[in-house]
Amino acid sequence: MRNGNGCSARPVIRATTGSFILSDKKILVLGGSGFIGRHLRARLAGQTGEDQVVATYHETPFSGGLKFDARVESLAEVIPGLEIFSHAVILLANAHPDDCAKNPEASRALNVTAIKAIIDQLAEGSVCPVFASTEVVFDGEKGGYVESDPVSPILLYGKQKAEIEEYLGSRVPSALILRIANVYGSDPAGSGVVAGWYKTVTGGAETVKCAHDYIASPVHVDDVAEAVLRLVEGKCLGTYHVAGPQPLSRLEMFETLLEEMRHSGPVDVDVVSCSIDDFSTEERRPRDISMAVDKLVAETALTPRNLRSACRHLVNAAEQTAA
Ligand SMILES: NC(=O)c1ccc[n+]([C@@H]2O[C@H](COP(=O)([O-])OP(=O)(O)OC[C@H]3O[C@@H](n4cnc5c(N)ncnc54)[C@H](OP(=O)(O)O)[C@@H]3O)[C@@H](O)[C@H]2O)c1
Incomplete structure (x- = not known):
């Protein structure tokens, strides 16, 4: 070393x-x-x-x-x-x-x-x-x-x-x-935000709110x-x-997942674009990290x-x- x-x-x-x-x-x-x-x-x-x-x-x-x-x-x-x-x-x-x-x-x-x-x-x-x-x-x-x-x-x-x-x-x-x-x-039953969304959508959620102004590089x-x-x-x-490899908002991440799910069949969920400030958090979140x-x-x-x-x-x- x-x-x-x-x-x-x-x-x-x-x-x-x-x-x-x-x-x-x-x-x-x-x-x-x-x-x-x-x-x-x-x-x-x-x-x-x-x-x-x-x-x-x-x-x-x-x-x-x-x-x-x-x-x-x-x-x-x-x-x-x-x-x-x-x-x-x-x-x-x-x-x-x-x-x-x-x-x-x-x-x-x-x-x-x-x-x-x-x-x-x-x-x-x-x-x-x-x-x-x-x-x-x-x-x-x-x-x-x-x-x-x-x-x-x-x-x-x-x-x-x-x-x-x-x-x-x-x-x-x-x-x-x-x-x-x-x-x-990419384990559908595993941890992380993408698997969490997959479970939410396949669990029958009608609406998913995603922040367009919270950007990370997942x-x-x-x-x-x-x-x-x-x-x-x-x-x-x-x-x-x-x-x-790329910066993505939460909204872009979720839409990417939905697009891939829709290749396999219809997915009926409303995507609501919102601000990260619309989520209840203890501290104000940074925007583009x-x-x-x-x-x-x-x-x-x-x-x-x-x-x-x-x-x-x-x-x-x-x-x-x-x-
Ligand atoms: N996941 C992310 O998106 C992400 C992003 C950036 C940085 N990180 C950092 O990467 C590291 C791992 O993240 P992760 O997502 O794998 O976290 P995690 O799933 O929450 O795992 C936390 C680990 O810490 C152990 N732990 C909790 N309390 C402890 C204690 N008092 N004494 C000893 N061990 C204790 C847990 O053990 P048990 O489960 O057995 O209780 C578990 O092994 C963390 O330092 C996190 O800050 C994570």
Whole structure:
């Protein structure tokens, strides 16, 4: 691993009997039971072998997972001997902006205090932290944010993430910060906004309200997992935006899904275009938090998929399940 931004080299994937080598050391996934964590565990285990990946959960157990409550336990208590890991992917968080705003002390205890303690222990064990930050470290006034743009969060959740970015910058220069855009998946029964809409529409909703003025660069959960793998393998350090290929409003996202659903048959739902301000939220939402993904693409050769192809995949998967 080297100091400073960027990858030590374009990732070189060495094939060994159909799998790949990351390094002799293991990868730790903190928050392996969450939406991103489940997909990341599967991707890493598929690449490195299951015994190379150790992952934690809090309330949602999974086979081989280690129970860890970051608010009351120290990482070293739960996982002694951190030196066996090259990287620790820090996913665990309260990732719900409204919940963070409603419960500022509890969310700070997890998203800031506990994460700082984890980072300190990782630094002692010479483990590279891979921190899951967010697009809402930006204020949404500009859109198309690049990694060098100054952060200016307006949501408490974004402020908590920005505080950890700053902590890493001052304490652990050999870290990887991933500012992840809004994540969706193409499992019709799974998590994320697109699958949520699919369930709403197929559940018989007559009307769906979507904001035309809330713009992000949605990214597929499997592309997030792939980005982590490639950045880790490339020994990359510094800050990367992990985003989809294009900025889209919520309304454009929903219409894309509907168009793909209508290829399979009529869909009877009224789409109501509204402002993000028409939704009840604890804090006013930023407007255009889209991020440019060029740095990630240039340094890892990853091509994030577009939303339309993912929606098509979701619709096809649902049809196959129903058949
Ligand atoms: N999803 C997105 O659109 C998105 C976008 C940008 C950034 N991110 C960031 O990416 C990370 C993962 O997001 P996600 O969507 O996968 O979140 P998620 O599904 O809500 O998962 C959160 C994870 O944190 C764990 N956790 C919760 N409380 C904990 C505690 N007290 N101690 C230890 N672990 C605890 C959960 O464990 P249990 O489930 O077992 O309780 C779960 O594994 C988060 O840091 C989030 O801020 C997500």
